[in-house]
Structure formats: C-alpha cells, structure tokens
Amino acid sequence: MVVHDLSRVESLLTPRSRLALARKIRDMARQHSQLAISFATLATDHAALQDKHACLFERHSLLAHRVYAGELCLDDDALCIGCHTCETARTYWPCGHSVFCDACDELADAHDCPLCRRPILHRAKNLKKSPRPWTA
Numbered sequence: 001m002v003v004h005d006l007s008r009v010e011s012l013l014t015p016r017s018r019l020a021l022a023r024k025i026r027d028m029a030r031q032h033s034q035l036a037i038s039f040a041t042l043a044t045d046h047a048a049l050q051d052k053h054a055c056l057f058e059r060h061s062l063l064a065h066r067v068y069a070g071e072l073c074l075d076d077d078a079l080c081i082g083c084h085t086c087e088t089a090r091t092y093w094p095c096g097h098s099v100f101c102d103a104c105d106e107l108a109d110a111h112d113c114p115l116c117r118r119p120i121l122h123r124a125k126n127l128k129k130s131p132r133p134w135t136a
C-alpha cells in the first residue's frame, strides 16, 4: 500500500504508534541540536587553526626565502662532514641543511641532502652566520 496523503497516514496510526513516533522525533531533535553544538565548536577550532596556519605559512615562506638566499642554514657553526676541517659553505634548499664546504660539495655532487635525504633543488652560498631563528 502506497500512501501519498500525509493526513491519511496520520489517520492510520494507532495512538500507540503515534506516541512511539513522537518519541523518535524528539530523540532525533535532541541528537540534531547536539550535533549542531559540536559543529559550532569544530567551526571555531577550524577558524583558529586557519589563523595559526596563515601565520606559520607566512613565517615559513620568510625563512625559506632566507635559506634560498644563503642567509640562513640549519647547521650554522658546523664543520664540513667531508674534510672535517673547513666550515660548511653551502646550504641546500629547501631543507636548509649545510653539510659540506665548497670543495667537498662539488666532489660529492649529491642530488639528495646527506642528512635528511630530501632532494636538493638549489644550493645557496652561505652569506653570513645568522642566529638560529627558533632559539631567538
């Protein structure tokens, strides 16, 4: 039997099933308002995280730019891991590690950073020693 008329459906319900239905609707309404509250909380959290992400993104691109330019490296005062005598002279981008002096870097001709294995997309000549930004 297919019933299209809602008022006719209602007339078919027994008082008992009417009560059960009302109870079900009330439960679902309660669930719905609980979900609405969780959703609002999540939306607030999400907005806060988005703000944080924007800040970090800006900071990261600033630091990445300085790594690219050779102004910043992760191993500022390190000795070359090739000859153990010279200071490191080149910084890999994007990882920011500096492991070799000029001569050893040319000799090694690495495509990936020996420290972190990330591909080397650019070699920056270390311009100056800079304080570590995360300890400042």
Ligand SMILES: [Zn+2]
Pocket: 080, 081, 082, 083, 084, 085, 086, 100, 101, 102, 103, 104, 105
């Ligand atoms: Zn060296």
Ligand SMILES: [Zn+2]
Pocket: 092, 095, 096, 097, 113, 114, 115, 116, 117, 118
């Ligand atoms: Zn690296």
